[in-house]
Amino acid sequence: MLPTRSFGLREAMARPPSPIQIGIVGLAVLLAVAIFGVAVVVERFGDAPLFLFAVPLALASIGWGLRGGMVLGVLTSLLAGAWWVERSYPGGGAWLSSRVFTCLLIGLLLGWFAESRHRLMRAIAHHRECSLDLIATANFDGYFTAVNPAFTRTLGFTAEELLSAPFTDFVHPDDVEPTIAAIVKQTEQGRDVFNFQNRYRTKDGSYRWLEWMSSPDPIGRELIAVARDVTDRKQLEELEHEYKQRLENNVRERTKELNRRNAELEEARRETLYRLALAAEYRDDDTFKHTERIRNSAALLAAELGLTESDVALMRDAAPLHDIGKLGVSDAVLLKPGKLTADEFEHVRWHAELGARILSGSSSHALQAGEEIARSHHEWWDGMGYPAGLRGEEIPLFGRIVAVADVFDALTHERPYKPAWPVDEAAKEIRRLRGLQFDPQVVDAFERLDPYLLAVIAHPHDVPRAASRHTWAA
Numbered sequence: 411m412l413p414t415r416s417f418g419l420r421e422a423m424a425r426p427p428s429p430i431q432i433g434i435v436g437l438a439v440l441l442a443v444a445i446f447g448v449a450v451v452v453e454r455f456g457d458a459p460l461f462l463f464a465v466p467l468a469l470a471s472i473g474w475g476l477r478g479g480m481v482l483g484v485l486t487s488l489l490a491g492a493w494w495v496e497r498s499y500p501g502g503g504a505w506l507s508s509r510v511f512t513c514l515l516i517g518l519l520l521g522w523f524a525e526s527r528h529r530l531m532r533a534i535a536h537h538r539e540c541s542l543d544l545i546a547t548a549n550f551d552g553y554f555t556a557v558n559p560a561f562t563r564t565l566g567f568t569a570e571e572l573l574s575a576p577f578t579d580f581v582h583p584d585d586v587e588p589t590i591a592a593i594v595k596q597t598e599q600g601r602d603v604f605n606f607q608n609r610y611r612t613k614d615g616s617y618r619w620l621e622w623m624s625s626p627d628p629i630g631r632e633l634i635a636v637a638r639d640v641t642d643r644k645q646l647e648e649l650e651h652e653y654k655q656r657l658e659n660n661v662r663e664r665t666k667e668l669n670r671r672n673a674e675l676e677e678a679r680r681e682t683l684y685r686l687a688l689a690a691e692y693r694d695d696d697t698f699k700h701t702e703r704i705r706n707s708a709a710l711l712a713a714e715l716g717l718t719e720s721d722v723a724l725m726r727d728a729a730p731l732h733d734i735g736k737l738g739v740s741d742a743v744l745l746k747p748g749k750l751t752a753d754e755f756e757h758v759r760w761h762a763e764l765g766a767r768i769l770s771g772s773s774s775h776a777l778q779a780g781e782e783i784a785r786s787h788h789e790w791w792d793g794m795g796y797p798a799g800l801r802g803e804e805i806p807l808f809g810r811i812v813a814v815a816d817v818f819d820a821l822t823h824e825r826p827y828k829p830a831w832p833v834d835e836a837a838k839e840i841r842r843l844r845g846l847q848f849d850p851q852v853v854d855a856f857e858r859l860d861p862y863l864l865a866v867i868a869h870p871h872d873v874p875r876a877a878s879r880h881t882w883a884a
């Protein structure tokens with residue numbers, strides 16, 4: 411059986427004195443008497459042998475602490491007194507009192523020092539014995555040299571079992587490599603290890619998570635380590651991790667579902683707006699192409715003017731609604747092939763305000779933009795338009811853009827009251843009205859684009875490659 415070291419109270423000095431302590435004190439007494447005998451027998455040495463009383467005094471102090479020191483202090487004082495009497499009182503009372511005082515003082519001091527040291531050792535042993543932390547020392551060869559009771563309690567092995575094999579034999583196979591790395595860090599680099607975690611096998615074959623703090627002692631070639639059982643904490647962390655993973659997966663799935671539903675709702679919203687615009691267009695153009703062309707040409711103009719992608723997308727949704735107010739214009743007027751009377755013309759003009767009212771009050775950005783466009787797409791840059799007679803930048807930008815797109819499309823396509831204009835003629839008319847009916851900047855953007863392209867686009871697929879530099883995806 412390998413020798414083991416215990417940090418318990420049993421090996422600390424305790425009262426009453428152990429046989430060893432009694433033996434040491436007895437030896438000290440014999441030594442003191444022997445010194446006295448030499449001093450009596452050998453007269454030529456005078457009192458010099460009595461100085462050797464320091465040896466039994468120290469021996470008794472180490473063996474039995476303060477009490478051993480005091481016992482020997484009294485004994486050596488008496489022996490010194492006997493020697494003094496036997497030699498007929500040399501040096502008078504001063505000699506005797508100084509020897510007695512010295513013997514008692516040495517016994518007191520050495521005894522007090524030894525007692526303090528014993529008390530300190532008992533305290534250290536007690537703390538190690540009672541510690542809930544696992545305390546161990548190990549040599550540089552990879553063996554434990556001492557373990558405290560918490561260690562054996564936690565793992566279920568006896569101290570002898572733990573000290574009989576390399577400690578890596580108890581480490582989980584997956585943790586052996588990092589454990590050896592941590593040992594090398596200490597033994598070869600002399601560095602401390604903090605919060606190192608590994609799993610140790612218990613007697614029943616399960617594993618416990620230990621968290622270590624360890625420091626090397628290069629002189630003693632020893633590692634001094636303190637560990638704490640953090641198995642419960644690790645299990646909670648693993649549960650928390652699993653819970654978070656499940657939660658994240660759920661959130662991811664829900665977000666995916668939400669995005670899918672949002673996309674469906676967005677598509678339904680676009681479809682509804684578009685069909686609403688078609689309903690209005692159907693009144694005077696059963697080809698439905700006008701709405702589609704306005705949507706695309708207004709978006710192209712908006713992009714050419716440098717509007718953001720989201721505003722361009724908003725324009726695509728809102729521009730088709732510009733004539734929604736035509737739902738309230740009678741067929742007799744709307745489809746009249748000839749020239750309109752003043753009242754009929756006023757009736758037609760009402761579609762701008764009516765369209766805005768139809769779309770008003772919505773929280774939807776597209777409907778809000780549609781309301782703005784419906785109300786302002788017949789306003790003129792010079793203030794001669796309707797319904798409010800706004801001028802210049804008083805007219806919302808979306809309305810100014812749709813105004814150009816709408817008129818150009820109306821000119822280049824046949825209507826009940828007029829034939830289609832050639833594209834060049836229509837483009838010339840747009841230029842002529844620059845600064846009059848139309849915002850000069852919008853006309854400039856119009857001119858930078860291909861008028862033939864604007865005249866025919868009814869669908870993004872109709873856009874020639876060279877002209878399709880803007881994003882058409884809604």
Ligand SMILES: [Fe+2]
Nearest residue numbers: 732733787788
């Ligand atoms: Fe209109």
